Amino acid sequence: MPQVSRLGRMALIVGVALVLAACSGQKNLTGADLSITGAAATPGSPQDFVVTVGDRVFFQTDSVEFTPQAVSTLNRQVQWLNQYPRYTFVIEGHADERGTREYNIALGARRATAVRDYLVARGIAANRMRTISYGKERPVAVCNDISCWSQNRRAVIVLNNAGV
Amino acid sequence: MVDLVRGGKRAVRAVRRDTAWLAVVRGLVVLLALALPARAQLELDVTRGNIQPVPIAIPAFLSLAGNPQLGPAIAEVVTSDLQRSGLFLPLDPSAFVERSASADAVPNFANWRLANAQALVIGGVEQLADGRLRTEFRLWDVFGGDQVAGQQFFTSPENWRRVAHIIADAIYERLTGERGYFDTRIVFVDESGPKDNRTKRLAIMDQDGANIRYLTGGSDLVLTPRFSPSTQEITYMSYDGGTPRVYLLNIESGQRELVGDFPGMTFAPRFSPDGQQVIMSLQQDGNANIYTMDLRTRRTTRLTDDAAIDTSPSYSPDGSKIVFESDRGGSQQLYVMEANGANPQRITFGEGTYSTPVWSPRGDYIAFTRRRAGQFGIGLIRPDGSGERMLTEGFHNEGPTWAPNGRVLMFFRDTPGGNGGPQLWTIDVSGYNEFRVPTPGFASDPAWSPLIN
Incomplete structure (x- = not known):
């Protein structure tokens, strides 16, 4: 997973690791939906997208509605993706583990579609993006707690390396 | 007898459709030439909500020729299948007084009644000169004193577990009236x-x-x-x-x-x-x-x-x-x-x-x-x-x-x-x-x- 190694290099600047460390077993820390300042990522780089913009939005249980926080992340994503049109990307939809497998596959697809539709409606070319659902198969946080489940209900934009 | 005939028919289909995986050939056990009464007192009504499991004795199958571990191993698989169904209570073999010397002999039912068995499975297994495994079993009604099922199977030795599951299915089917599910x-x-x-x-x-x-x-x-x-x-x-x-x-x-x-x-x-x-x-x-x-x-x-x-x-x-x-x-x-x-x-x-x-x-x-x-x-x-x-x-x-x-x-x-x-x-x-x-x-x-x- 390239994302993990990228994040490993940024360990010093992402102070939020301490906040999220309360949730044991978590590996895939990101700065998404958390206000981070002072990130030293190169503007226009994938790190810049993950740290400065936020690569993911979170959802309520069984929901595809965007929270106000998600909307502000999405708007930052729109701006960034417009500014750096060389990137194509995949929108991954995920569900938490508190649902059944097949429904969660469809729910993840619904979440990825909701993000796609939001981006397309704001002018991002549809041919730059593709969606995929992982259902509950790829949690990022594995504790048995609401704090983990809520991080797993997510849609993540993964930039293709071709953009670099 | 109906059960035995049905078993024979299924054997033919098994050979035809399932050869790619493995083939188990069923045959009919030659019934003993004794005029045993054809009463089946041993029946299990599985339609009732709370089922009293049938106490069943499954001594180690006799290893007649070949690997001596096979007889006990087959009995173990049959026992485990029937136990997990919840409809049978396999009895502790240490309580068995009778040791059969032959898979064909009529058991001394009094001995098995002492062990509280209602059903009794006596079986044997041997490796034939051509390399195949022959396995036979008889299911006895301890109180009725008669044989209620019996079959033999020919297969290659590596299929011994499958034979055990088929035997467990035959016992389950004969005593519950339902199809078995162990050979799955x-x-x-x-x-x-x-x-x-x-x-x-x-x-x-x-x-x-x-x-x-x-x-x-x-x-x-x-x-x-x-x-x-x-x-x-x-x-x-x-x-x-x-x-x-x-x-x-x-x-x-x-x-x-x-x-x-x-x-x-x-x-x-x-x-x-x-x-x-x-x-x-x-x-x-x-x-x-x-x-x-x-x-x-x-x-x-x-x-x-x-x-x-x-x-x-x-x-x-x-x-x-x-x-x-x-x-x-x-x-x-x-x-x-x-x-x-x-x-x-x-x-x-x-x-x-x-x-x-x-x-x-x-x-x-x-x-x-x-x-x-x-x-x-x-x-x-x-x-x-x-x-x-x-x-x-x-x-x-x-x-x-x-x-x-x-x-x-x-x-x-x-x-x-x-x-x-x-x-x-x-x-x-x-x-x-x-x-x-x-x-x-x-x-x-x-x-x-x-x-x-």
């Missing part, structure tokens, strides 16, 4: 690696966990395997190639085939009862709809069309109806419709969400997963929506599959936290006899094969 297999998903990056492989094993074999290598995420009625093929979902899709896999040849050419992700596949259709969901934008594909004509048919997640379709055993889950009413609930998609009727109205419906092979019940108040349970409901009851509930129970006789279910039970993981369990339709099925690692998405014969 389970296809499931083997899970390894950390919870946030699991490796998943398709695996197949006997219903008791023996003879495990892996069908995929683990490089691609695979989910929800299900047997075809012929038992030689499965349908499942794979993430190979980037777009998750439904595939067919021939268990023997390893040959894989994409099911249909759909413009998006397909998932939640199952075969129709005649094996000619695969029914599944197609994801289109935010909605999932149910489609069938005819495996001969390749024609696809859309069965549902609404702005909802319609998934987990399962046919009734006669193929006339389909149960599925949908959130069209706001939350996941179960619906039954005609096989052509007409007249969908909601059948669940309880608190919580209902998903993963599977129609019993007997047609009488639909099993489901229910989520309520943070608990996941396995339950049953009649196809008309009546008679809902839960069999087991807890942190996470999901994905029931039926034994071919419709009396036992298998499902997976997950445990919380980073080190937790799913394991396979069985439970009977009365909600009793919950047992874990041994697997080498974590295991999920079990699917029970039809009867192999």
Whole structure:
């Protein structure tokens, strides 16, 4: 997973690791939906997208509605993706583990579609993006707690390396 | 005698249809030339709610020639099968006074009555000069004092477990009047690696966990395997190639085939009862709809069309109806419709969400997963929506599959936290006899094969 190694290099600047460390077993820390300042990522780089913009939005249980926080992340994503049109990307939809497998596959697809539709409606070319659902198969946080489940209900934009 | 004749007929079919896997040839045991009364006092009424298990004595089969371990091993497999059914109480062999010297002799029933046995299984096994294994057994009614079943089998020695399962089935069938389910297999998903990056492989094993074999290598995420009625093929979902899709896999040849050419992700596949259709969901934008594909004509048919997640379709055993889950009413609930998609009727109205419906092979019940108040349970409901009851509930129970006789279910039970993981369990339709099925690692998405014969 390239994302993990990228994040490993940024360990010093992402102070939020301490906040999220309360949730044991978590590996895939990101700065998404958390206000981070002072990130030293190169503007226009994938790190810049993950740290400065936020690569993911979170959802309520069984929901595809965007929270106000998600909307502000999405708007930052729109701006960034417009500014750096060389990137194509995949929108991954995920569900938490508190649902059944097949429904969660469809729910993840619904979440990825909701993000796609939001981006397309704001002018991002549809041919730059593709969606995929992982259902509950790829949690990022594995504790048995609401704090983990809520991080797993997510849609993540993964930039293709071709953009670099 | 009727049972014996039926056994003989099935043997012929087994040889013809199942040679690719393994062949077990059944023969009739030559009945003893004694005029024993043909009364069968030993019958088990499994339709009653609370069943008193039948005390049964299964001494080690006599190892007549060849490997001396085989006789005890066969008795052990038969004992384990019958014990896990919950309908039998295998007795402790240390209480047995009688040691038979011959598999053909009439037992001294008084000795077995002393051991409190109502049924008695005496068997023997020998390796023949041509290398084949000959296994025979007789089932005795201890109180009636007569033989109620008896068969012999010829097969290659590596099939000894299968012979034991067939014997357990014969005993189960003779004493309950129901079809057995021990000579069956389970296809499931083997899970390894950390919870946030699991490796998943398709695996197949006997219903008791023996003879495990892996069908995929683990490089691609695979989910929800299900047997075809012929038992030689499965349908499942794979993430190979980037777009998750439904595939067919021939268990023997390893040959894989994409099911249909759909413009998006397909998932939640199952075969129709005649094996000619695969029914599944197609994801289109935010909605999932149910489609069938005819495996001969390749024609696809859309069965549902609404702005909802319609998934987990399962046919009734006669193929006339389909149960599925949908959130069209706001939350996941179960619906039954005609096989052509007409007249969908909601059948669940309880608190919580209902998903993963599977129609019993007997047609009488639909099993489901229910989520309520943070608990996941396995339950049953009649196809008309009546008679809902839960069999087991807890942190996470999901994905029931039926034994071919419709009396036992298998499902997976997950445990919380980073080190937790799913394991396979069985439970009977009365909600009793919950047992874990041994697997080498974590295991999920079990699917029970039809009867192999």
